[in-house]
Amino acid sequence: MADAPKLHVVPAVKPTAKEQTALRIKRMPRPDGLLQCNRCGSRTVLNTENGVTVKNGRRRAGTKIDKDVCADCYKRGVIVPMQTELKPID
Numbered sequence: 001m002a003d004a005p006k007l008h009v010v011p012a013v014k015p016t017a018k019e020q021t022a023l024r025i026k027r028m029p030r031p032d033g034l035l036q037c038n039r040c041g042s043r044t045v046l047n048t049e050n051g052v053t054v055k056n057g058r059r060r061a062g063t064k065i066d067k068d069v070c071a072d073c074y075k076r077g078v079i080v081p082m083q084t085e086l087k088p089i090d
């Protein structure tokens with residue numbers, strides 16, 4: 001245990017202008033039933049499907065992988081389920 005790294009308490013940092021804007025958007029009252037990301041405040045929903053086929057011009061559904069996740073967080077590699085009210089992220 002002699003080589004264990006030393007841990008320090010870091011003072012709280014004020015949120016940046018971008019973080020303050022995201023916080024304000026997340027806390028704004030939402031229209032009833034609107035899906036919104038509780039992590040970044042985005043309202044863009046993403047659904048992914050595997051194995052979609054097109055036969056004779058008609059699309060046949062595949063297996064649903066992700067349903068109603070935040071598209072903006074997904075682009076950053078984080079899967080966040082969209083919710084209709086502000087709750088802590090699971």
Ligand SMILES: [Zn+2]
Pocket residue numbers: 037038039040041042070071072073074080
């Ligand atoms: Zn998000």
